[in-house]
Amino acid sequence: MAARGPAQDDVLIVGGSLVGLSAAAFLGHHGISATVVEKHAGTSIHPRAGYFHIGTMEAYRRIGLEPAIREASEEQFGPDGGINLVESLAGRELARFVDSINAGVEPYSACRRFFMTQQSLEPLLHRRAAELGADLHYRTELIGFEQFDDHVVAELRDLASGETWRTRAKWMIAADGNRSAVRQALNIAMHGPGLLSDSITIYFKADCRPWLDGRQLGVIYVANADQRGFFRFEAGGTRGFLAVNTLGDLSLPGATDVAGDTSPERCVALVRSAVGVPDLAIEIEDVATWKATAECAEAYRQHRVFLAGDAAHVVPPTGGFGGNTGVQDAANLAWKLAAVLNGEADETLLDSYEAERRPVGQLTVEQAYARYIRRVTPEEIGPDTPELLDELTMEIGQFYRSNAVAEGRREDEPACLHPDHTRGRPGARVPHAWLEDGRSTLDCAVNAPVWLAGPDAVPESGPYETVRLSPETAERCGIGPAGAMLARSDGFVACVVRAA
Ligand SMILES: Cc1cc2nc3c(=O)[nH]c(=O)nc-3n(C[C@H](O)[C@H](O)[C@H](O)COP(=O)(O)OP(=O)(O)OC[C@H]3O[C@@H](n4cnc5c(N)ncnc54)[C@H](O)[C@@H]3O)c2cc1C
Incomplete structure (x- = not known):
C-alpha cells in the first residue's frame, strides 16, 4: 500500500x-x-x-x-411557504398543517x-x-x-x-x-420503529403553475387512491420532485414497496395522479429509491x-x-x-x-x-403513537444534560422543551434578544464562550469576555438584573450565576 x-x-x-x-x-x-x-x-x-x-x-x-x-x-422558493395536504394539486385541499413556515418565529430568533x-x-x-x-x-x-x-x-x-x-x-x-x-x-x-416504506423520489419537469395558482407552498403532501407522498416545487412551479411513500390503499399487497417498480410509465402515472391532470406533459429527470426509516x-x-x-x-x-x-x-x-x-x-x-x-x-x-x-398513514394511529411536540420545541428547544453544562436538564425532563419553559436554564439554548448594538444575544459567543451579564451582576473572573445586558434583556434571558449566563459558542448555556 x-x-x-x-x-x-x-x-x-x-x-x-x-x-x-x-x-x-x-x-x-x-x-x-x-x-x-x-x-x-x-x-x-x-x-x-x-x-x-x-x-x-x-x-x-x-x-x-x-x-x-x-x-x-x-x-x-418563496420565503414563507406553507405545508398542506391535498388529494391532488388540482383537487381538494384536505388539511393545512402550516400556513407560513415563519409565523411566530420572530420573538425567538434572529434567523x-x-x-x-x-x-x-x-x-x-x-x-x-x-x-x-x-x-x-x-x-x-x-x-x-x-x-x-x-x-x-x-x-x-x-x-x-x-x-x-x-x-x-x-x-x-x-x-x-x-x-x-x-x-x-x-x-x-x-433502534427504533425501523423501516416504514421503500419509497421513491421522482424528479420531474412539468408546468404545474396553473394548479399551484400562486400559492406559496414549500411542501405539499398528497394522499389519494394511488399514493401517499409529497411534492416540493422549484422555479415557480415548473420543476420539482414527488416523493412517494406508499400506495393509496395500505391494505394492498406491496403497499409500502413503491420502489419495486420505478418504470418511466409508472412514474409518469404517479406524477399525473398527484397533480390531478391525466394528460399532463411531464419530463422525468431522474428517479431515486430510498427507505423511509426511523x-x-x-x-x-x-x-x-x-x-x-x-x-x-x-x-x-x-x-x-x-x-x-x-x-x-x-x-x-x-x-x-x-x-x-x-x-x-x-x-x-x-x-x-x-x-x-x-x-x-x-x-x-x-x-x-x-x-x-x-x-402519511393516519389509519395506523394507535394508542402507542407518540403525541406531537410543537416545531419550536423540536428545533430550538434542545435541553442538554452533560459534563459541559453545570446543573443542566434534570434526568426526568425531556430532551427538548419549549424555549419559554427553559429560559435562563443551563443546558438550554441562549434566549434570543436584540442588543443595543444590533446584535442578537446569540451572536455574542460565536467564536468563544461569553458571559451575558445583567447590569447589576458582579463581574466574573476568568478568561471569558462579558457582555452587559440591559435590565429588559437580562429579564428576557431569564437571569434578572443581577444574574449572568455563560454562553457556549454553539449558542447553549453552560452555566448560570444568580445573585446571592
Ligand atoms: C426525499 C427526501 C427529502 C428530505 N427532506 C429533508 C428536509 O426537508 N430537511 C432535512 O433536514 N432533511 C431532509 N431529508 C434528509 C436529508 O437528506 C438527510 O438527513 C441528509 O442528507 C443527511 O446528511 P448526511 O451528510 O448525514 O448523509 P448523506 O447525505 O447520506 O451523505 C453521506 C455521504 O457520505 C459519503 N460516503 C459514504 N460512505 C463513504 C465512504 N466509505 N467513503 C467516502 N464517502 C462516503 C456518501 O457518498 C455521501 O455523500 C430528506 C431526505 C429525502 C430522501
Whole structure:
C-alpha cells in the first residue's frame, strides 16, 4: 500500500455531504483544518433536504453563511411557504398543517426557517469549508480503519486511479450517511420503529403553475387512491420532485414497496395522479429509491470515532428533521473537538457529545415517526403513537444534560422543551434578544464562550469576555438584573450565576 497524504490530520471526516461539509466548516471556524473524504465526484446531485430549521440557520449564521443562503433560497422558493395536504394539486385541499413556515418565529430568533435544495446548499458549504481551511477530497473512499490509543489509521482509495493509501488522524467523524459502513464496522446497532416504506423520489419537469395558482407552498403532501407522498416545487412551479411513500390503499399487497417498480410509465402515472391532470406533459429527470426509516444509533461514539448525521439517526422526511438534526450534531461536536485540539479542554469534554446529542436524536426519531404516521398513514394511529411536540420545541428547544453544562436538564425532563419553559436554564439554548448594538444575544459567543451579564451582576473572573445586558434583556434571558449566563459558542448555556 502506497504511503501518501499528510502524516497526521487532526480530524478526518468521512462523507462530504450536508453533515460532513457542515462539520468541516464549523471546525474551520474554530481554527481546525479538517480533511474530508467523499466517494462521489462532487456535492449532492439531488435536491433531497429542502426544509431547514431555525437552529440550522443560526449555526450557519455563526460562520457567516446566512446572507448567501438567504439569497440563494429566495431565488428558488418563496420565503414563507406553507405545508398542506391535498388529494391532488388540482383537487381538494384536505388539511393545512402550516400556513407560513415563519409565523411566530420572530420573538425567538434572529434567523428564519428556509427552503433550499440540498444540491444548492452543499456548494455553499463546500466553498465556506474550503475558505476556512478544510482539505476536501472527492472520489476518495474510506475502505477501512483501525483505532489506536491516541489516533485512528484510515485506509483510503482514490476511485479514479484505484490507488490506496493510509492516513492518520487524531479523531474521525463518520458522516457517511444512513448505511454508514463506519457504524457497521463498529458494531453499533440502530433502534427504533425501523423501516416504514421503500419509497421513491421522482424528479420531474412539468408546468404545474396553473394548479399551484400562486400559492406559496414549500411542501405539499398528497394522499389519494394511488399514493401517499409529497411534492416540493422549484422555479415557480415548473420543476420539482414527488416523493412517494406508499400506495393509496395500505391494505394492498406491496403497499409500502413503491420502489419495486420505478418504470418511466409508472412514474409518469404517479406524477399525473398527484397533480390531478391525466394528460399532463411531464419530463422525468431522474428517479431515486430510498427507505423511509426511523431509528437511532445505540451509541454516537466509539473511542476516537464519532457518528454524526444520518450515520447516527435516520428519520422519514416528515418534519424535515434528518439533515437539520445532523447539522446540529456537527455544530455541537465541532467546538468541542476544537477546544480539545487547541489545548483549551481535556478529552472528557468529548463525552458530552453523546450525552447531549443522543437523547435529542432519540426524541427526533420518535417525533419524525409520529409525523409520518399522522400525515402519511393516519389509519395506523394507535394508542402507542407518540403525541406531537410543537416545531419550536423540536428545533430550538434542545435541553442538554452533560459534563459541559453545570446543573443542566434534570434526568426526568425531556430532551427538548419549549424555549419559554427553559429560559435562563443551563443546558438550554441562549434566549434570543436584540442588543443595543444590533446584535442578537446569540451572536455574542460565536467564536468563544461569553458571559451575558445583567447590569447589576458582579463581574466574573476568568478568561471569558462579558457582555452587559440591559435590565429588559437580562429579564428576557431569564437571569434578572443581577444574574449572568455563560454562553457556549454553539449558542447553549453552560452555566448560570444568580445573585446571592
Ligand atoms: C426525499 C427526501 C427529502 C428530505 N427532506 C429533508 C428536509 O426537508 N430537511 C432535512 O433536514 N432533511 C431532509 N431529508 C434528509 C436529508 O437528506 C438527510 O438527513 C441528509 O442528507 C443527511 O446528511 P448526511 O451528510 O448525514 O448523509 P448523506 O447525505 O447520506 O451523505 C453521506 C455521504 O457520505 C459519503 N460516503 C459514504 N460512505 C463513504 C465512504 N466509505 N467513503 C467516502 N464517502 C462516503 C456518501 O457518498 C455521501 O455523500 C430528506 C431526505 C429525502 C430522501
